[in-house]
Amino acid sequence: MQRYIILTHEDVQPYAAGANIGRFPDLLAAFIKHQCTTWPELAYARGALSSSMTRRIVLREREVMLQHIPHRITSSSSRVDHEYIAQRPCFLCPDMLYEQQRALPFRDAWLVLNNPFPIFPDHLVIVHRRHLPQRIDACLAAMIDFVQDTACAYTAFYNGPACGASAPDHLHFQACPDGGIPLTRQLDDLTSSPSFSCIATDGESRWYIGELDCRALFVCIARHPEKLAAAMTCVVQYLEQKTGHTPEPMVNVIITKVPPHRHIPPHAPTPVDHGSVKTTTDADTYNNAADSYMGIIAPRKAHRPVCFFKSGTDNLMVSPGAVDIGGRLILPRHDDFHRMNRDLVLEIFSEVCFGKTIFDDLCLYRDRVKTGKSATPLPYT
Secondary structure, three states, X not given: OOOOOEOOHHHHHHHOOOOOOOOHHHHHHHHHHHHHHHOHHHHHHXXXXXXXXXXXXXXXXXXXXEEEOHHHHHHHOOOOOHHHHHHOOOOOOHHHOOOOOOEEEEOOOEEEEEOOOOOOOOOEXXXXXXXXXXXXXXXXXXXXXXXHHOOOOEEEEEEOOOOOOOOOOOOEEEEEEOOOOHHHHOXXXXXXXXXXXXXXXXXXXXXXXXXXXXXXXXXXXXXXXXXXXXXXXXXXXXHHHHHOOOOOOOEEEEEEEEOOOOOOOOOOOOOOOOOOOOOOOOOOOOOOOOOEEEEEEEEEOOOOOHHHHOOHHHOOOOOOOHHHHOOEEEEOOHHHHHHOOHHHHHHHHHHHEOOHHHHOOHHHHHHHHHOOOOOOOOOOO
């Protein structure tokens, strides 16, 4: 590395306010305080969030929050075509960080950064030490580890290289304080909704599929990280076959931990018609959500909605990533914030997300995986 950017325990200890930074959550809090103190631009950007305008819109089933954050204009409008990415410096590589930006090591292969253009007060970017392409299979275990290591104080989320990542050339995921993504707070209603069905359960995990306001969603609740990782990997591989999109399907992924006070129904919700998808009502021992993990996959069919590419008054600067699909729509332009309405939000979701039929062959695929026949092609959507 060309310059000093990785902080040690000794560097952040003065910002720990007497806490034991041998615990990762306390170390992380001290690191964030260090950066807010020594990096004026970050402190300014975080301060601007407190005065950002917000409002809520009720859709068909749930509400979404609109948030006007002007400094997100760079991310929302960023070019991600191969030609541009190939010629611009990578802003996530250690040598190209902002002058006062520092990194905190996470596990062996990752570095934690503060996002210089935050959506949340403690908005983190966890980047791989090496310049590797964005891939969910290389991120998933680290995302679960991060949620686990922060004692579920943070939610991790992933934007695929073609659906929200402004640095598709550098492996990374992001994290926000728990509850920052509305969809995770809607869990109680989500898994008991008639719009969702439980398609698999084994006593240690449950698989749900459904559609929420024009967004197909897969939700897994698992007692153990390994079970969650296996379920999420299976669904990602299914979507790769189903959509034919390589080197990975277009997905947004959210990982969080289910707090003990949240109730997960012990039995499957009322079955709904999902074509060839089978529902199950088998009783099992999965009767409470204490210490359980939750993973959400939102399959995508487009990076940006039609309105992004229109000109004049029809243009809307909205470029949905996991946070937006999760119910927190970020609008960097003042006019767009005021113009956005229920019908426009539903239209945007329908243009960038698949409907629930994307999961019609998931049970079939899961059975093939169990019997070693997962290489059998699925019909494209």
